[in-house]
Amino acid sequence: MTSKRIKIALLGNPNVGKSSIFNQLTGLRQKVGNFPGVTVDKKIGSCHITNDIEAQIIDFPGTYSLYPTSSDERVVLNSFSNPSSEDYPDYVVYVADATNLERHLLLLSQVKDLHIPVVLAINMADLAIKQGISIDIDRLSEKLKIKAIEVNGRSGDGISELNKSIIDLIDGKGDNTSHIYTATSEEKKTIDKIKEFAPQKLSNYQALLWAHHYNELPFLDDSQKTFIEKITIEDDFKNMKYQIDETLSRYNTLSPIVNNSITIQSLEGDSLSDKIDKIVTNKIWGPIIFISLLMLVFQSIFSWASVPMDLIDEGMATLNEAVKNVMPEAWYTDLITDGILSGLGGVIIFVPQIAILFFLISLMEESGYMARAVYMFDRIMAKFGMSGRSIVSLISGGACAIPAVMAARTIGNWKERMITIMVTPLISCSARIPVYAILVAFAVPNTPVLGGLLNLQGVAFMGLYLLGIVATLLAGIVFKLILKADAPTFLAMELPSYKMPHWKNVGLTVTEKVKTFIIEAGKVIMMVSIVLWALASYGPGDSIENAETIAKQESVEKGLTDAQTEDYIAAKQLEASYVGIMGKAIEPVFAPLGYDWKISIALVTSFAAREVFVGTMATIYSIGSAGEDIAPLKEKLTGAVDPSTGKHEFTVATAFSLMVFYVFAMQCMSTLAVVKRETKSWKWPLIQFTYMSLLAYFGALFTYHIF
């Protein structure tokens, strides 16, 4: 027996529990791919329908109809209106919500008119029963001429029956000739012309969809678009009117079918969701509850995640030491320890934050709470070109931009999502704290203000955070003006009833996010860290060896201790390395900001991650062994005098200039790697790096000259 591969589309409205059913059907046999040409994730899973039939299941984005209003929805139209598309399904499993059948059947009726064999899976029947709704499944099946099955995505009930009806469809037992909407005679004129013109065989409804959407269908070339445009003008094709008439006509057919197949024993009083919403969306309590929840999210990725992060840090350091002890002293040992293992540590270190953030976010999404947050904050965020959901990213960005940028994925509108991704790294993340700490300690006196309530250093810290927030919002406004929208932004959405989160879905979301980060962003982070390691460890010719010999001689002359000698050698070696050379080469560029070659070197190394700045400065000032204690570095900076000019190398103006530089600068390769992964092109991380660097440069220049 030859085995057969078929393509099944999983389709339905948003919030219908589609992903639970997808998870039930495919388990862990899932991967995330791309829909062609767009930044919408395509989740594909595989399962065996029978021993010899393997199905590829494509989880399409939640959609209300084939008249798209977002890039997510456009994916569905593009695949379903083009029989030659690689994603055009052989069969459709349509998931509908038992508590709101009428609306959910709208898209189903459109799919049926495409003449793709379809089976209807009715989800959340248990919830419907609680609401007093009972459904006569057989009657519904008969009227719609579509096999309907009750399923439960959470428990898995009905999944095997669903499987059976897919087999029936494959055996040709489904009806795929009847339709629900009959085109009017005016529409029919245009349909016939398009069908005659189309290079592939279209159903009537596909031809009608071409007439409505030809301008946005990526598979049509310009001459085809012009031709269809000509037809629609000739026939006076009334886009909006026909769309509304068609939709209303569908409801006219569907409403009686639904009314005849369900009985509602109306339960009096407010539902649980209504009671919860009375408090949770209250004008005063709503925002307070939301902000408190976000503070909890912030706290968890800022401080709770630090426990596993420290463990990873120590674990990697121990492993590093162990490898160094076991392997011979050679360049390849250094490559493995300081290059590869450090790079790997730099990737894994983010896993706790990503896992915790996505655990909390999927709780908010799954329970239905996120929709309420959007309802409350959409208007404010719209002023800055973002969506209500963007707040989650912005607050998370205070801990780390990497999970925050990944969290922007749930923003449906492309423009709002892009703006959120582009501005989030301006929020001061935890990696900036060590940099701010040394600079503030150096430049700001520890004097009490406001009668001892605060001290001046605390105020300076707060100022830096505020500067970041203001920059974030202003950048949002600027991007809002620059970026072209691919779909209109508007707020008209369902507020789903509250549900217990489905733990399996939560678990799968967290796993998927962590996996994607490690595999896709991890590659870039590893590569950049190996390159940076090589640049910092090697110099042209034997310059590194020479630097060591000279440093040793000088140490003897100066009478330094062993530890001091080692620090001194490290400083001289770094100076002689390629990074040192780069630092000296870019010094003229940064001189107007008050930075000498030593700071310039630290700017180069801290491209890996901002906190590296402190370590590099310590190495260059020959106190690399001081570890995390900032007092010796502060002392060194205060005492550092340029021997040729006799002036202080590091002034208060330099410190403030650096602070502003680090508020704005995109000094984090890991964030850039994630932005590349999330936007699926190098264009956006490049734009982000450029605009933030320019902002940092000129912000720092301005600051240096006012002090």
Added chain:
Amino acid sequence: MISLDTLPIGVVGIISEYSDKVVGSRLIELGLYPGKRIKVIRKAPFNGGLYVKSDKNAFAIGLTEAKSVFTTTD
């Protein structure tokens, strides 16, 4: 006929027409088509959108968007 944003809280209105194509078609997709009964339950903080109910379902509609939806009252 009054626009949805001016429908008093708690009063049942019947959707009659839309003046914005995108908002109108999305509302129809959501099941809020002409003839449906709709009630404003509350308004969002900071002059935000409306929390409305129709049948047993709850929806959020932005303030600007609500200005393009017209209803009649009994």
